[in-house]
Amino acid sequence: MEVSVQEETPVLFNFPSAGTPDSLGDHSSAERDLIVMPVPDTVLFPHMLAPLFLVDEAAIAAAELAWAGERVVLAITRREVAPGRSALDDLYTVGVEATLQRSRKMPDGTTSVVLEGQRRMRVVAPIEDSPALRVRATPLYGDDERTLAIEAMMRAVLALFEKVVRLSRTLPDDAYITALNVDDPGGIADLVASTLPISIPNRQQILETIDPEERLHRVSTLLTQELDLLELENRIQSQVQKEVDRSQREFFLREQLKVIQRELGQDDPTQRDLAALRARAKEAHLSERARARADEEIGRLETMPPITPEYSVVRTYVDWIINLPWDKASDDEIDLRHAAHVLDQNHFGLTRIKDRILEFIAVRQLAGHLQRAPILCFVGPPGVGKTSLGQSIAQAVGRPFVRLSLGGVRDEAEIRGHRRTYIGAMPGRIIQRMKDAGTVDPVFMLDEVDKLSADFRGDPAHALLEVLDPEQNHTFSDHYLDLPFDLSKIFFITTANYLDDIPEPLLDRMEVITLPGYTEDEKLQIARRFLVPRQQRASGLAEHPLRFSNTTLTTIIRGYTYEAGVRNLEREIGSICRKTARRIAEGRTYPRVIMPRIVERLLGPPRHEIKAADREDQVGVATGMVYTGAGGDIMAVEISLMEGKGQLTLTGQLGEVMQESAQAALSYTRANANALNLDVRRFEKTDIHVHVPEGSTPKEGPSAGITIATALISALTGRTVRHSIAMSGELTLRGHVLPVGGVKEKVLGALRGGINELILPQKNQRDLLEIPKAIRARLKIHFVSNLTQVLDLVLGPVPPNPPKRAVIAKK
Template sequence: MSFFSKKETETKLSGAERPVSSRQLDDLKTRVANTDLPLSVARQVTSEMEHLGKIDPFVAEFSIGVTYVELLLSLPWFKETKDDLDLNRAETIMASHHYGLDAVKTRILEYLAAKSLKNHQKSRILIVDDEEVARNNLHLYFTGMGHTVRVAVNGVDALQQVEENDHFDVMITDLKMDKMDGLTLIDRISKASPETSVIMVTGYATVANAVDAMRKGATHYLSKPVQLDKLKETVEEVLQKQKKLQISQGPVLCFAGPPGTGKTSIGQAVATSLGRKFIRISMGGLRDEAEIRGHRRTYVGAMPGRIISEIKRAGVNNPCIMLDEIDKIGQDFRGDPASVLLEVLDPEQNGSFSDQYLDVPFDLSGVLFIATANDISKLPGPLLDRLEVIDFSSYSLEEKLVIARKYLLPKQVAANGLGESNPQISDKAFEKLIIEYTQESGVRGLTREIGTICRKLALQVIQKNATVLPEIDESSITSLLGPRKYRQEAADGEDRVGVVTSLVWTRFGGGIMFIEALRMQGNTNLILTGSLGEVLRESAQTALSYIRSNAKQLGIDPDFYEHSDIHVHLPAGAVSKDGPSAGLAIGISLISLLTGRPVCRTVSITGEMTLTGYVLPVGGIREKLLAALRSGCTKVVLPAENREDVASLSDDVTGHLELVYVETLDDAIPHLLCAQ
């Protein structure tokens, strides 16, 4: 009896619980019926719903299927935000959030201007029909809609207009015409102008003709008599797809530069100016390609990738997605995420992005992708080829002073509750703060130091019950922050033999490096230390070979290398170094060592050197000049071929430096070696 009683209980529980799953399926069916989905997605949802109706609701597969259908229904397949292409508004927003970066702002405004022109450009329509009344009626109708309309009396006339380099967005053609029928015309147009969409309208509609027209390149096939509203809807659908494709085929911007120069925040400003939702995806340390593309549903705990997940959270299919720190993507046995980004960022492919969890294509062509990077040399070539790099250079001292006073101080005052006390910091105090307490290309460290000052002032307000704070001057900076953290290396040192102030350029901005050379008794060995790369080692060997072959002209004993070893060292051995731009500095260091003449410490130098002593141009001139200013240099020796690069720089970068341009190593010697 207990056996039958147990069975009866199970049956009752089962009967009580099944309606819950039935109601869940009914709710899903209602949502499916009320949700506008692409055809391929609707088919997938229908198939999944049929499968759910056949399986036991108590198995895990049922809940997985329900979650999958709910995701498909919740994605914004057609919902998008309309772009605000007001350039004045965009310029105002960027100016209110960022100081300087004029070249960057100009390029972004150019990008928005191009989108605006594409968005407002009149569409060109070609109407091909041998019936004059029908031809004129369509011409009048579409002209009244604001389109630019041309007409052709037959296929030959239409083909001639297209071949005369006239671009048409849409061609509406009849099937039966004299001289050339519509099918032949479609075939010829698809070869002469592949970007032109063709709509066939005919009174001889058959399945065979429709299939033939579609195979030859027609996008739509309508039978006469055609309703003008239906034709209008078809034309607008075609034009909308073309316009969306044209806009999406613009460049993918990549903001490249040192940390703290405003790359992420100006990306937010772009999204705000366009009126788009902003999504930031950190790519730093990403090693699993499934993080982007998702996991297949067969895996336990499978989820869609981060791009689809963020689009679902945003609720629109055209947000602004920032791929932050794209140069720090990793790679291991789980795949190569950078390869997945090739599909995501390619306008020719991202119209049907395949997330492995979704199993149906999602259109990413409306998404505005912006990438950021510190060092673009770490990006794979195919990925870099899809990006338009916009360089963010280091801030000058004058720019940092304005940013600190206009942006950073008010923000920190508000964050630390000092609005009523209104602390004042003098220009000299700001200058001391920038030079002696920060050493960076951006302003992150400066933001932290200003925040520290504001917190200490907040403590004074509470402890001393002060309502008015005295103005902070240079001496106050020291009392608030302690002794200075950084020194001007070039200005604070002494002139030494064999030690040259060289300018370097890294992903963190510009900097200086002292190249040291010593000679000792040995067997003609060149010793190179400091974690040097192959290019830098070859630069040192090139400089030594030039000096050996021209020793007499340089006033050096020709046998100086006979029983000697020469050791060249670049300090900070834990940091890898490479590149050709230190070749000229190494040459000067060796000449100073062999002649016994000290090198002027406040004169810095950069340039690549050839085996015959000529000087070649180098990159990163702006960052290197700013580094020279920060370190206290008064003169900079540059390659003559970099003169044009310097001419484009502002006075706040070059105005405080004496710039000397040289074509050979011999030209640089009198500017760097001190008089004996």
């Protein structure tokens, strides 16, 4: 491991009184068995008090073991870890026997300890390495004799140390006072070595030097080197200070020189820069108001000292004006065949959107620049290709493509920018993207327009009203520019997952185009034409192509994805390609044809199951059709009757609108009790429980009205409901069936669930045009306008002599 401890605070010394040896009380040379604590970032000396944070597992284990025992460890500095060494080989052979004064576990998993060094020890032999490294070590002692040479060396070291402390900006003055009060020659050397900013190997060398005189000599050499460095550093700093003073003097002289040059008519670099800026402004294709503002601001710069803070603000503002594409248009590719080829090459299906783009290109070819650019809004579930479709449109029409993500934007200044009175003001994101585009007519995608937020800084959706209004955006005003900028030539495309989250005034300015979820056949074609080739290229399988059979792709679509788009489908295909690429790289055999049986081995067991309809007719259970963000599906509605007081219970995490549909179904049933051969008094004695399974999933919408009413009437009459038919429609109190949305997705979901006979509102008949003919041919659809028609289609015969409590369960 790279790190096991780090210093918590500066080290302290706790020297014994004069004459006490560098040991634990005497010069006993007996060997000891000690726990080793690795220390990589410092060297612990005798009588040194060091607070440390332990991070390494080995160090923490040593601390815990020592704290539970004699609280004595052998602190040894770790060498630079080299590959192939054992744990003991990573450590120096000489360390310090230390007592563990404190050990605390910290909230982040580390351990804080305080070590107090006692005496030098040399490792003799390892004993064990688990749970912590334990070695046998012998103490090391130097000669205690105080000679004249040692006394002279001590004085020399103290004199050098005093100079170093006086010149250093990091060493405290107390360090010299502490050294002055140490009477032990070796202790003085240890203290100085621990405080000097020297390398770990040099500190370890001092620790391994046993003879006090030699130790003082080595420390004296290090002090001399440090003193030379400090004196050189001070000389350099003095020279730098002089250079700064001279630079200030030269600055004032230059300013005087500029005044003299201005009086003499001579030019200076600043004036040359401003002249070049004025030339750029003259060559740029600016609007009349923008040109006047640029000339005005450049005139201000000419009379403004460059050192003032406002100079850079004004200069940045002028650069923004000059760099914006005020009237630089792109060269459109007015070629219908090329555009159609690009759209077909990049996207499968999406006929309505492709036709709309080709219509725009055709009108542009005939009307030229008189045509107003469209503002389209692509609405659909995630993964159906809304963002990539914008890129294809830009490629088809030959315009630059810029994208602005609006997800989570809650500040109006993100759209309109900040006024220049604010520090660090910048234009809004609209103007910034226009500068990146370089033309006045790019394809501009406002992604996730339904994810906008609002707070005390304003509502960005309100700022977008001007951006997306053809009657206003030709004079769009950014707060930073404070100039009208023409956005009317931009081909705006917005994307959203749900229309309900878009403010109505903003939605009114856009042409909504719905991207429904893909059918299973469409997903199969998209995977074969686009996803499989792209993932094979991304996985480096161009020279080792894989073959995916239609059955294999269908298995992945049904068992491993549950979505309206194809994003997760591409992930699963990519996972298979990557696993195959690994086998190729390892030189192992790999399947060249991916069969269904191989899919489960590579991706694991299937994660999704297609809901299947009930296999028999039941009383009080009807099958409805739902539309979710992942596409269409079928949903069972269950009704249970119990003796009670006429209460209605709704479960299954139903939304307010769906609860109202249940109330409407009950009201219709009670109002038409005689026509349904029901006893009106029965409602006062029966509790009705309406449940929609999968209660963890929220459910909302009025389209379950006829499904709930059918299940309720079935439970009250005892007539079974056909399991092979699914329905969707909103119910009124008069029994009329109103149209619903998401017809295509609901029909496809029912077909996946094994149901091919459906009931839909009469007014939804026009929505079948969105369903491919091949799928329509497999369906039997009944269009109804009232609930009576529904009941005639789905309810079974009246049971002979039904008991009054046939479907009533006691609580």
